[in-house]
Amino acid sequence: MAFDQVKPLKGYELVMEQLKGRILSGEFAPGTKLASVVDLAASFGVGRSTIREALSALKAMGLVEIRQGGGTTVCLELPKEPGSADGAALFANAQSIRELLEVRKILETGCASLAARNRTGADLRSIEEELLQMETYLHDEAKGEEADVRFHLKLAGATHNSLLISMMESMSERLHDSMRESRKLWFYGERAEANRLLREHSDIFEAIREKDETRAFGAMMSHLGKVEGVLHKAIAEAENGER
Incomplete structure (x- = not known):
């Protein structure tokens, strides 16, 4: 039997x-x-x-x-079908944003580097506004996420490359989804503090302020790499749980 x-x-x-x-x-x-x-x-x-x-x-x-x-x-609004914190549901969430993250690594590292080269004083003030909003709403997930998305879009604007700006704007809705889901995985996988995310964005901003293209590229790659690491961990744990 x-x-x-x-x-x-x-x-x-x-x-x-x-x-x-x-x-x-x-x-x-x-x-x-x-x-x-x-x-x-x-x-x-x-x-x-x-x-x-x-x-x-x-x-x-x-x-x-x-x-x-x-x-x-x-939560004030509960999901109709709450999933499991690990296993298939978490695995599916991780898989659904992995491809978008791969695109972001290619696109946004280039945006950061080009923004460091082409940014103006007005661009810096505009990007810094969103950084301050992220700090103000450090513990308000919804508003912090919105400021996060605007930070990345304004960074693209600082490239002054119309094609890059258009591509980032076309991804705006997916950026929201990506950040929302990756934050869930981030807090489940590592319980990272919001301060860490703020520091990573500050590093990107400072590199752009200093017109350091190499550092801006590296800071953005490091930021997205942290999220990718959490995704890989979530996928690995889900696969192990299914065996």
């Missing part, structure tokens, strides 16, 4: 499933603020790192929002 192999759940998965069940049942209604990491750890009898992994997994499913210093809140 053959049986399907059973994969034992990790500690954070057990916590995540309990919280997920209470959210989907309505016990934790949309907008509800969850207990602190310290209190949840005490309630479940686990370490804080286990709680953080569980919350990051719920964030990847679109069930909660996590704000540094603001705690964790159940």
Whole structure:
């Protein structure tokens, strides 16, 4: 008699499933603020790192929002079919943005380099505005994401190359989708702080300000490479989970 192999759940998965069940049942209604990491750890009898992994997994499913210093809140709009934090759903999300990321690496590194060569003082002020917006909305994911997209589009504008500008503008909607999904994977895979993303954009800006084409190219490649690393990790974990 053959049986399907059973994969034992990790500690954070057990916590995540309990919280997920209470959210989907309505016990934790949309907008509800969850207990602190310290209190949840005490309630479940686990370490804080286990709680953080569980919350990051719920964030990847679109069930909660996590704000540094603001705690964790159940999303006001829950997905109709919340996926799994790992396995097929996460694998699909990673695969769906990998090709776009490959295009971005080719296109945006060139944009950064050319912007460093051609930018004007007005371009610098315009790009810096979005950098300041990203800092202002460091813990507001939606507004921070919008400023992030505008930063990349204005950087393309600083190239003063009409074809590059047109290509970036045509990708605007996909850029939104890419950044939204990669941020979910980023926070699930590494729980990286928003400050790191801000620093990476600041490095790109400073290179353009200094008219350093090589440094601008490298800073953009490094930024996109970090996201690519998270995607590869997500895909590898998903593939291992399917075996």
